[in-house]
Amino acid sequence: MAVLTPTVTLDQEINPWEAQSARFEFAARKLNLDEGLWKVLSSPSREVIVHFPVTMDDGRIEMFTGYRVQHSQARGPAKGGIRYSPDCTLDEVRALASWMTWKCAVVNIPFGGAKGGVICDPHKMSKGELERMTRRYTAEIIEFIGPEKDVPAPDVNTNEQTMAWIMDTYSMHMRQTVTSVVTGKPLTLGGSRGRTEATGRGVMVACDESLRYLKIPIDGCRVIIQGFGNVGSNAARLMMEHGYKIIGIAEKDGGLFNPNGIDVHQLVEYKYRNNTLLGFRGAEAMPSDELILSECDILIPAAMENVITSRNADKLRCRILVEGANGPTTAVADEILADKRIFVVPDILANSGGVTASYFEWVQDRQGYFWKEAIINEQLETILRDSFDDVVRYAEAHNVNNRIAAYMLAIDRVAHTIKQRGLYA
Ligand SMILES: NC(=O)C1=CN([C@@H]2O[C@H](COP(=O)(O)OP(=O)(O)OC[C@H]3O[C@@H](n4cnc5c(N)ncnc54)[C@H](OP(=O)(O)O)[C@@H]3O)[C@@H](O)[C@H]2O)C=CC1
């Protein structure tokens, strides 16, 4: 049975909220989920939309629109990143918030799900403009966030500096320093060792476990990665150091291909200096959309949504797809990948290393005691390996693919908590 009928329009197919809802409904039906719980879980519990002014460097006032959507707080405070993007929409943030609920449940950490976004083009803004925008956005949503309510983190185009501004703005309003209001902060402001690399590290663990499950050796395993930001660059570096061969890296302005492997350390250095991958001498230039269709063992989309759709899924030439990004594959494409027998590690499992390390950061901030990096990495890897195992065993037991298994496992855990709390009496 198809998760989403292939007769949907492309607009419907690439709407992230539709993509999330299609998988939720399919998994809920399989679970025979109680009708009331279905209603509770199929829409976010709170959607905040704010319009706010920012003084730009030239003295102009610009109005910005921001969102913070909380999907569920049943298992604990809502948790999830904030993204800055000109294409950010409410439906996208809704979907991302729901994916956070399922992701935290898959790795069994005590959080619900939320996500935030501001419509802006951060590449065209100065540091001062970004700081003023971040502080004003924080002030606008301040009553809805907090260590016990909703804990933001970095996502696309936000980073530890953004988190430092949010933490400082929140603390100014509370009249005391509250580090645990956000995660992904700089180390000196209550950040955690290992958080910056955590999502990439988790992606590597997902690749290791997939290979172990499929009985394929790691050494020389050929990998193509789309996106060379936080997730993509850290996954690429850690994986190269671990014996993988990174043969392709695709970014918005073009891709790089080298069948003998790209030196990721040199590429990180090059991008830092030039702010682009273009012109790097250690690989051939190749258009990004062509690169992600090239033959490889593992493809890792680690940039954005809707990269693999009904238009290109049948052209993929990878054996394993590990979703570093949120929502890179549409529900229609899922069916095509299943027909091609591509082994998929879904986003809510594959990129869960970030929120798992965020959980460690939140715990450390509240304890006021900071752990060594080796302990963080070890605990992160244990949680991710166990969660991978839970998902693939669930998939085998229920004869569903890994994505539906992850949704079923997560929905069941959240539903159980709601019933236990008696929220649904
Ligand atoms: N950061 C985290 O901890 C987590 C992130 N994720 C998800 O991972 C994905 C990437 O996030 P993150 O690495 O943090 O974001 P970043 O902003 O750090 O990096 C995104 C990268 O993707 C590139 N990119 C953007 N559009 C395209 C495109 N069309 N083709 C190829 N590359 C593109 C960007 O290039 P440019 O800068 O030129 O636009 C940038 O290098 C997102 O889906 C995010 O939600 C999931 C879990 C945790």
Ligand SMILES: O=C(O)CCC(=O)C(=O)O
């Ligand atoms: O670290 C976090 O809290 C959330 C990261 C995030 O936004 C995500 O996993 O998509």
